[in-house]
Amino acid sequence: MASSQSVVKLVLDDTNCVEVNLHGATLTSWVAEGADMIFVSEKAVYDNKKAIRGGVPVIFPQFGAWELGPQHGFARISQWKVQQDPIKHDNGSVSAVFRLCDNEDTRKMWNHKFQVDYRIILWKNKLQFSLQVDNKGDQPFTFTTLLHTYFRLPDVSKTTISGLSNLEYIDKVANGERKTEQSGLLTVNCFTDRVYLKASLPHDITNVGGNQKTVHVTKDNFPDTVVWNPWADKAAGMSDFGNDEYHNMVCVEAGYVSESASLPVGQSFHASQVLEVL
Numbered sequence: 275m276a277s278s279q280s281v282v283k284l285v286l287d288d289t290n291c292v293e294v295n296l297h298g299a300t301l302t303s304w305v306a307e308g309a310d311m312i313f314v315s316e317k318a319v320y321d322n323k324k325a326i327r328g329g330v331p332v333i334f335p336q337f338g339a340w341e342l343g344p345q346h347g348f349a350r351i352s353q354w355k356v357q358q359d360p361i362k363h364d365n366g367s368v369s370a371v372f373r374l375c376d377n378e379d380t381r382k383m384w385n386h387k388f389q390v391d392y393r394i395i396l397w398k399n400k401l402q403f404s405l406q407v408d409n410k411g412d413q414p415f416t417f418t419t420l421l422h423t424y425f426r427l428p429d430v431s432k433t434t435i436s437g438l439s440n441l442e443y444i445d446k447v448a449n450g451e452r453k454t455e456q457s458g459l460l461t462v463n464c465f466t467d468r469v470y471l472k473a474s475l476p477h478d479i480t481n482v483g484g485n486q487k488t489v490h491v492t493k494d495n496f497p498d499t500v501v502w503n504p505w506a507d508k509a510a511g512m513s514d515f516g517n518d519e520y521h522n523m524v525c526v527e528a529g530y531v532s533e534s535a536s537l538p539v540g541q542s543f544h545a546s547q548v549l550e551v552l
């Protein structure tokens with residue numbers, strides 16, 4: 275990691291801690307009971323320009339291709355500020371808040387005044403991400419947003435993902451064809467890029483991290499769940515991703531992406547996800 279990187283650490287104890295890089299407010303490590311649950315590519319670039327390949331990039335104000343700016347918007351490649359330094363609480367958690375506001379660069383792409391506050395709360399074996407978007411301007415605006423979580427896996431072929439059965443999904447590998455999930459538990463075994471709609475049930479992701487735990491994912495106001503693994507061919511074409519790293523990750527992403535969120539002047543949008551090690 276380049277020395278110019280600013281990294282904030284949230285430490286509960288020596289086996290439960292988190293690291294957040296202010297470039298994109300990208301959480302790059304979540305150690306739960308001594309095991310890192312989050313994947314970051316060994317080829318990730320830390321130049322304060324490119325999105326960090328892995329961790330939990332914050333996608334805002336656009337998920338996917340964007341005619342006004344970079345793919346997945348500008349939040350994950352912006353320098354965020356620490357709004358609240360890590361604080362230990364009596365309830366056994368430690369939290370920090372990161373903030374991104376509009377600036378000259380963002381307004382050139384997307385001419386709206388906004389404030390995004392991103393609170394990360396670490397408990398023993400549990401991690402909460404809360405996003406608040408405030409419209410600070412004099413015009414309403416719409417956006418899509420997502421937490422692009424990369425889970426670290428010993429072996430993707432041994433991981434199942436629940437909570438997707440019978441859901442309609444947009445299959446971006448099949449030109450956006452709409453399909454229905456037939457499997458009760460999804461195991462990724464090929465290039466996978468799907469936006470599951472109305473994904474309101476929790477997801478249990480099995481065999482995560484070095485100690486092969488199950489991570490229970492719950493969401494509030496993130497109606498969609500994206501599942502992505504580049505698999506071999508796409509991995510080989512990514513300079514910041516190892517050719518074989520697709521075996522050791524899957525993205526299960528809490529998002530508000532299939533429809534845009536509308537935010538009137540002076541109003542706030544809230545969404546959150548909780549990851550719990552069972």
Ligand code: TA6
Pocket residue numbers: 325338345346422446467500501502525527
């Ligand atoms: O979340 C899945 C996805 O939208 C895929 O289509 C793929 O593009 C992935 O994000 C990674 O995007 P990136 O811009 O980080 O290479």
